[in-house]
Amino acid sequence: MRAALMYGAGDVRVEQVPDPTIQAPTDAIVRVVRACVCGSDLHPYHQMPASEQGTPMGHEMVGVVEETGSGVSRLRKGNFVIAPFAISDGTCQYCREGLQTSCEHGGFFSTCQAELVRVPHADGTLVSAPVAEDSELLPSLLTLSDVFLTGHHAAVRGQVAPGSTVTVIGDGAVGLSSVLASRRLGAERIILMGRHTARTDLGREWGATDVVAERGDEGIAKVADLTGGAGTHVVLEAVGHRPAYDMALGVARAGGTISRVGVPQYEDAPVGMSTLFGKNITLTGGPAPVRAYIEELLPEVLDGRLEPGRVFDRTVTLDQTPEGYRAMADREALKVMVRP
Amino acid sequence: MRAALMYGAGDVRVEQVPDPTIQAPTDAIVRVVRACVCGSDLHPYHQMPASEQGTPMGHEMVGVVEETGSGVSRLRKGNFVIAPFAISDGTCQYCREGLQTSCEHGGFFSTCQAELVRVPHADGTLVSAPVAEDSELLPSLLTLSDVFLTGHHAAVRGQVAPGSTVTVIGDGAVGLSSVLASRRLGAERIILMGRHTARTDLGREWGATDVVAERGDEGIAKVADLTGGAGTHVVLEAVGHRPAYDMALGVARAGGTISRVGVPQYEDAPVGMSTLFGKNITLTGGPAPVRAYIEELLPEVLDGRLEPGRVFDRTVTLDQTPEGYRAMADREALKVMVRP
Incomplete structure (x- = not known):
């Protein structure tokens, strides 16, 4: 698949990398429908020391489930899903309190500016939404991954x-x-x-x-x-x-x-x-436990009462991701959506 | 009257000073029945540079109203009162919100280790309590001035x-x-x-x-x-x-x-x-707006359910105040009460 990698300040490249695969029974593989560039991605874009090894980027996405591990029960191939920027098992003491950013088995996505993403603890992490992948609501749904929440x-x-x-x-x-x-x-x-x-x-x-x-x-x-x-x-x-x-x-x-x-x-x-x-x-x-808020806010996005997706003022293809970073860094664009 | 003055680290003296007098119509003069030494008084006791001019000390007391200005309506001579460590007018936006430590016309007491204290904004600041000045409840009532609250x-x-x-x-x-x-x-x-x-x-x-x-x-x-x-x-x-x-x-x-x-x-x-x-x-x-809490807690002190006064493990006369500081600084005493 193709994915965006950062090699240092101002140096983002889109390259061919191996497809992700199921590594644990609780994993799912999601095909990215929309990703985006975060204001926090600009910190490394301004400061990262140059390296010969690229760092995968991106922690916001909506997509479609392509494959699930044997332990995944709440999701199946074809489900449209919103991925919160933090991975969470949905069962630990912190998840039960609504602080999924501190999940005992959690972590943060960093490979979402790509065609496919491996999602650990898919049952806990992902939230499915009843929309088609060409929905006009995609920008607003994508903001439930991080920025609006x-x-x-x-x-x-x-x-x-x-x-x-x-x-x-x-x-x-x-x-x-x-x-x-x-x-x-x-x-x-x-x-x-x-x-x-x-x-x-x-x-x-x-x-x-x-x-x-x-x-x-x-x-x-x-x-x-x-x-x-x-x-x-x-x-x-x-x-x-x-x-x-x-x-x-x-x-x-x-x-x-x-x-x-x-x-x-x-x-x-x-x-x-x-x-x-x-x-x-x-x-x-602190870091937003967006997983705790999605169910509450999703209906308002689905019925059009909330349009947080208006923060996106530019869309690029995955190959154009480097240009998306540049536009945000130069404040030409407020927030850039990536369409793989 | 006699009052405690600090002349520098480790140097507290009890001296004759002029009696306080009514300076504004909203003032009251209170005769101190019990005062005490605060943990925060130990910071200057450890650090204050030596000076030829003494600094009056103490911000906790209970006492009896001796005189009121013409603008004081809620109190009269003879009332037993608790003085929160912060002065407050009781009417500004912060006082109405229960944040009397930020009163627009407020300030902090600093002359309570003495025989008499001038209390500005007496109607707003002081809370009267139905007790005699030889009550066994004096230690617990005194903690409503600062430490317990x-x-x-x-x-x-x-x-x-x-x-x-x-x-x-x-x-x-x-x-x-x-x-x-x-x-x-x-x-x-x-x-x-x-x-x-x-x-x-x-x-x-x-x-x-x-x-x-x-x-x-x-x-x-x-x-x-x-x-x-x-x-x-x-x-x-x-x-x-x-x-x-x-x-x-x-x-x-x-x-x-x-x-x-x-x-x-x-x-x-x-x-x-x-x-x-x-x-x-x-x-x-932050600094406790004790004035906001006294009415709620006072009944529990008066009926004996709460005995916060047990923090006092030593009582000194006003003349012995320097010894009270020393005992607290040396951790011989937990908290020292002063009986003028």
């Missing part, structure tokens, strides 16, 4: 509820998804911090009541202006760089919550008396 | 509920109070990390099901042993030093919550992928 996780962990005031930091696909998820959960006011008008326009359509283009101290001052000096009860941080964390500290109201879903590109950060502690601010978030 | 805040922010598994880090008065508060909220298992047997014995009496004397990596390994390798859903950090934060990271279960009430003696700490983020661990806590 990562925004949803941010909002859930931030305890967004009817009447909440929310600041969303970042106008990438996860930031915009956080806006949509906050609106869905009843937020009354949503301040979107971002400076790419095409993106913030979609944010406004999805429920942002205010847009702040400024960053750093200027951005913090602007949010203070908009909130009578206090900041907002909820801050959803969808970037992952330290300046975004510092901005979150600046716009969080005393007693409020900062919920992070941007993968932190730092380890240490201020948490002491003058930042989190003194103001009783809660810091929460 | 700080432990309660830790447990509330940690969302301790029936069935919770909890680790409490620290066997000081706040740690023990956190044990008592967790038990009261229904925690099923409470692991107390502390190595002073006299203290952990009180912790066991108050609900600790396990005591771990080891610290650092050894302590973390011990808690892992006790919890099937997973750690506990809730960790209450009642120390404030970085090693205690690191230990909290080590014993927190994926998806769990670290609630801090020990005043952090550090600003930066790890919060990234390998610590908080990757495991979806929530970090919460």
Whole structure:
């Protein structure tokens, strides 16, 4: 089959590799119908040291089951499935609590920008959906693999509820998804911090009541202006760089919550008396256990109430995947869908 | 009047100072019946640079109203009152939300180890209690000024509920109070990390099901042993030093919550992928808005169901306050009450 491999920063190639095969009775092989490029794929795209060995890429996909191991009972050949970015057995203590990203037998996909994918613990991991593989709903279904439900996780962990005031930091696909998820959960006011008008326009359509283009101290001052000096009860941080964390500290109201879903590109950060502690601010978030949310949100996607797939503004073939990375890295595209 | 002043590390003196007077119509003057020394008072006792000017000390007290300003309506001369360690007007947006430590017109007491205290915003700050000033309940009532309700805040922010598994880090008065508060909220298992047997014995009496004397990596390994390798859903950090934060990271279960009430003696700490983020661990806590909790807990103290005053194991006169500091700093005493 053909698959995308990264050989270093800015160096993505599509090559012939061996087809995956069933390795355990609980495995399934899925033919990829749509995959995509994630904002988090851009971190290695900017930083990965050059190597002679390519690294398979991609952790988001929807597809059709081609083959199942002897221990798979919930799925059969031909099922259309959504693959959460985390593998989960569906039975361990963490899965039962809805924290499938910490599954005792789990792991993360990293080979989805390809024609075929081996899915371990297929019964636990995959969710089937009653759609054809040429459905118009494919983009929105694909967002249930990661991006929209990562925004949803941010909002859930931030305890967004009817009447909440929310600041969303970042106008990438996860930031915009956080806006949509906050609106869905009843937020009354949503301040979107971002400076790419095409993106913030979609944010406004999805429920942002205010847009702040400024960053750093200027951005913090602007949010203070908009909130009578206090900041907002909820801050959803969808970037992952330290300046975004510092901005979150600046716009969080005393007693409020900062919920992070941007993968932190730092380890240490201020948490002491003058930042989190003194103001009783809660810091929460992490990798989204999207598997825990799919069943709840799927009906709203199927009946068209939710259209999170609007974050995709470009589609490429699998062979064009390198161009997809470039377009996202150069901010020409918000989020790129890959059609093998 | 006489008051305790700190002139530098290890140097507390009791001296004659001017009586406080009403300065605003919302002030009251309270005669101190009992004050005490806080674990957080030991930070300056260990570190304060020497100075020719003494710093008044103490932020916990119960007493009797001696005089009220013309704007005070809820209190009158002779009322027995509990003073939360934070001043609060009772009317601003934060006070209405129960976050009186962030009151827009607030501040913190720092003159309670004395005979008289001026209380700003007396109507908002003070809570009266129907007891005589020689009541046997004085020690427990005094803990509603800070220490017990700080432990309660830790447990509330940690969302301790029936069935919770909890680790409490620290066997000081706040740690023990956190044990008592967790038990009261229904925690099923409470692991107390502390190595002073006299203290952990009180912790066991108050609900600790396990005591771990080891610290650092050894302590973390011990808690892992006790919890099937997973750690506990809730960790209450009642120390404030970085090693205690690191230990909290080590014993927190994926998806769990670290609630801090020990005043952090550090600003930066790890919060990234390998610590908080990757495991979806929530970090919460801060200075306890004890004013928000007093009305709820007071009846249980008045009828004897709760005896948080058992943390006091030594009583000194005001003139003996320097000896009280020394005894706490040397860990001879768990918590010292001051009787002016």
